[in-house]
Amino acid sequence: MPAHLLPIITLLLGGVFVGALLTVNVTLIPFSIFGAITYVPQGLVLVFGYVLGVALTLPVFLDRIRASQKSVKALSKWEGEDQKLLQQVQSDKEKQLEAKIATLESALQRALKK
Numbered sequence: 001m002p003a004h005l006l007p008i009i010t011l012l013l014g015g016v017f018v019g020a021l022l023t024v025n026v027t028l029i030p031f032s033i034f035g036a037i038t039y040v041p042q043g044l045v046l047v048f049g050y051v052l053g054v055a056l057t058l059p060v061f062l063d064r065i066r067a068s069q070k071s072v073k074a075l076s077k078w079e080g081e082d083q084k085l086l087q088q089v090q091s092d093k094e095k096q097l098e099a100k101i102a103t104l105e106s107a108l109q110r111a112l113k114k
Helices: 005-024 042-113
Strands: 028-033 036-041
Touching: 005 042, 028 042, 036 042
Parallel strands: none
Antiparallel strands: 028 036
8 A cells, every 4th residue: 555545544534533523522612712702512623623633734744745756756866877877887897808808919919929
């Protein structure tokens, strides 16, 4: 299962759970804001807390997804660079061996002339 699906599944299951709690907790509780007291269902406070929590953690999950996508792109780029480097090293080894062979051939020719 892809790693980015876990937060989505958790979000959906949490939403279902909070929705169930909203329907069960209809008791009115006092809620004070700016000195004014109003009565709201207890389940509504749960929903507000859930929505606030999702709103605060969603940017973190999105940032992690973007970071993982960046690292995958960087990794594929470096793998390409590694392949180029391996080909270059192999080519350099071949050139080095050809130079050694040429040196040995010339030394052999000089030795045979003597």
